[in-house]
Amino acid sequence: MRKPRLFIDGEAGTTGLQIRARLAGRDDLILVSIDPDKRKDDRERARLLNDVDLAVLCLPDQAAKDAVAMIENERVKILDASTAFRVAPDWTYGFAELSADQTAAIRAARFVSNPGCYPTGAVALLRPLISKGLLPADHAVTINAVSGYSGGGRQMIESFEGAGPNPTNQAFFLYGLDLAHKHRAEMRVHSGLTHTPLFVPSVGRFAQGMLVSIPLALWSLPGQPPAAAVLAALRDYYHRQRFVEVLEPLENPATLEPEALNGSNQLQLFVFTNPAEQTALLVARLDNLGKGASGAACQNIDLMLGMDRPEQLYTL
Secondary structure (H helix, E strand, O other): OOOOOOEEEOOOOOHHHHHHHOOOOOOOOOOEOOHHHHOHHHHHHHHHHHOOEEEEOOOOOHHHHHHHHHHOOOOOOEEEEEOOOOOOOOEEOOOOOOOOOOHHHHHHHEEOOOOHHHHHHHHHHHHHOOOOOOOOOOOOEEEEEEEEHHHHHHHHHHHHHOOOOOOOOEEEEEOOOOOOOEEEEEHHOOOOOOOOEEEEEEEEEEOEEEEEEEEHHHHHHOOOOOOHHHHHHHHHOOOOOOOOOOOOOHHHHOEEEEEEEEOOOEEEEEEEEEEEHHHEEEEEEEOOOOOHHHHHHHHHHHOOOOOOOOOOOOOO
């Protein structure tokens, strides 16, 4: 049987390197690489992009758009890891757990946009509650998140690790303080929200790992649902998903650290509550380079190539 051919355009970047590492040792597909001396040769890139079964784009937004325009072979499927197409109507969103039919949609799609790390956590928490009517679609939602510095790309990595011209001694900082972070539209569209959420991202002095948290005043919601109903909605929504785990209250830790899932493709969801005040805190924990990027990409690669394997966990 012919093995499918895969080309990662941008394989030297953080996500590209992690995808290659997760696929290392696979003997059921062929990874095609560009000569390092020709990485900026558009003619050679175009040749490779049109000569494979699946092109994976690990590029900045405009470069990803340019790469898509280079692909003239209609038999080539495209998985894009940038933000360029995540809300485009003719692209399938690559969060396989988004709905009951999303896996099938990814399998059948030619164009798939890999989800962002922050939106993966936010959408995973919000979509079930909105679809089940516990959270009104027009509710005012605030999303707070902290990520390891690897999510900021090469320059941020170098600044934290002291390898670049502008090293930083900061332990933690907020950013996106213009309240216009580019992931907000993705969060709104794929969660089902009517209004764009207020999103406050931050970075800590750790390489990878992520926590995405959403506070809810349960008393302000229609019917004032208890936290147990929120937990049940999440549990029911993901009960057949092997990469999403909904933690039971007895398993909730006293503190939550972001690095526990590093190297995996797992996503954990928590519901913390103060019953006396009818409040809850929803938290998603994931590896920003795993389920938030390259782990999800490898999951989508197998789906798009018709090679999904139950035993494959896409771990490092």
